[in-house]
Amino acid sequence: MTETTAFPQGPIGRVSGRGLVLRGDDIDTDRIIPARFLKCVSFEALGEQAFADDRKELAGAHPFDQPEHQGASILVVNDNFGCGSSREHAPQALMRWGIRAVLGVSYAEIFQGNCLALGIPCATAMADQIRALQDAVEADATAEWTLDLHALSFSDGSTSQTISLASGSLDMLRTGQWDATGQLVARDAELTRTMEALPYLNGF
């Protein structure tokens, strides 16, 4: 476990750090954090358990175990990352391991929402662009990459790629409003009006 920076807070304009490549489509949240580790009432210990079974199977060869990747903070994945179970334990485990941004072709919806709620951008690019970036990131594990949410780019100074984020997520991250609770609680009068107009709350 290589927690290098504080957990996300406030507006998120860019994430800088070393990259880490995890190849494969359809990597599900059971693989990111196996269910037995969900037996907890706090998320604190999850960082060490990220990809526990995959790491065991690869006996030290998993990217999360390789010494050169300790301290990496930008995860570059392929298609439909985070599918399956809604467990927020998955992005929590990644965040507590040290991940602060993810870049890939696409994400499962619930996973993406969970990441947003933690202030972790899930950026996308086309499949061939991602493959090229994965090669570039793997070529030099020491390179410092920046995922820039204003310029919408992922770059190490020599290689640069345009990235996308869903517009809602992008605004919420840039403005620091990704932690939705405050906004939702603030509109209680509107909430009450909505409830008063719903037939099933009012005897039909």
Next chain:
Amino acid sequence: MSSGTLYDKVWDLHCVADLPGGATQLFIGLHLIHEVTSPQAFAALDDKGLPVRCPERTVATVDHIVPTISQERPFSDPLAEQMLSTLERNCARHGITLNGLGSGRQGIVHVIAPELGLTQPGMTVACGDSHTSTHGAFGAIAFGIGTSQVRDVLASQSLAMSKLKVRRIWVENRLTDGVFAKDLILHVIRTLGVKAGVGYAYEFAGPAIEVLSMEERMTLCNMAIEGGARCGYVNPDQITFDYLKGRAEAPAAEIWDRAVAWWSSLASNDDASFDDEIRFDAAAIAPTVTWGITPGQGIGVDERVPISDQLDPADRPIAEEAYRYMHLAPGQPIEGVPVDVCFIGSCTNGRLSDLQAAAAVARGRHVADGIKAFVVPGSEQVARAAIKEGLDQVFREAGFEWREPGCSMCLAMNPDRLEGSQISASSSNRNFKGRQGSSSGRTLLMSPAMVAAAAIAGRVSDVRQLS
């Protein structure tokens, strides 16, 4: 953009406000919670000093971590005991109804909310569990959420959401004998893939859907998420209303007619427009079995494990990974593959009609030597109804274990799990690597009747050929 669909109507009715980031604040009509994804949400609420906004619209049960052999307290697993006592404390503190063990109402969250009549057409339903899509069977907009969103619903009875597109899955004709809703949804996912539904709600409609029972519709919508669709739904109709009438939390007699009138108005209009539509023929679907490590890797029981070269290039790497992990060879028939463990239960297929279908296969037969087979009713109510019909005895006499309600081996957060590289025939919803509790355990998904047939034969068998 869709218009005039049930999804559009329900969405519009629940919009509270437009949020600065572009998301919509959506009121949540029913919030279901359980022991696994709620403790950190309650802790976060405490950190912010916020109360639960609508405790009366929040309902709890315990399902994921409960043992299915002995449910005596304290549990032998101290972590499980801690999770349950934390939920009990949180519910008591905030005035939330907990349908706990022995209450007569406990069970898998997606089984109990429908059977109690809590889930109703036109509601928005959220729960910290991806299979919340189940509740769409009633014409509700129901979706899984993470723990931070559980916190948001507790605090505000609402969520920041973006509207989905709507894809209609139109199914012609009727399912044939021995083919169930489970086979239909496995077929849909196999055809469209596990990510085709990302960004969509799935409306299931057409002649084959209209004749499905509510329990079959729940099986169908339950697995919409396995096709990437965060919610799936069926328009409410007379079958829906008949199911709900008289249930504990359903509208009372004096307002029943008004409720039905409103519910009826929510169904997608005849001239509704969808973002996409895909058609299937129910009559062409065989009992379907997964052979791989995603729910999209399914084939008819009479087919062979696909050969990599015949697959779309994008699907080949995960197929190669699946051959290795599953110890199955390309081109091998799936029928006849030996199994070790047979599991009937889960939020997909743990309801009374599922147990009836499996019992019809098990009756008068016996589980093959060396096979561990067990039946886990989805709830205390399901267990009572099954026992009343003598199904527990049918299963016991056939060599199945009869268990207490819970999620059991679907996800193995409790003592029920595979050991080593055991292979299961399972009526659950996920065949991911390690899903059933062993990092090398293997899962073949199929209908409860097909699981029973596999238990009897000791290998994957076509339930249609059992005389």
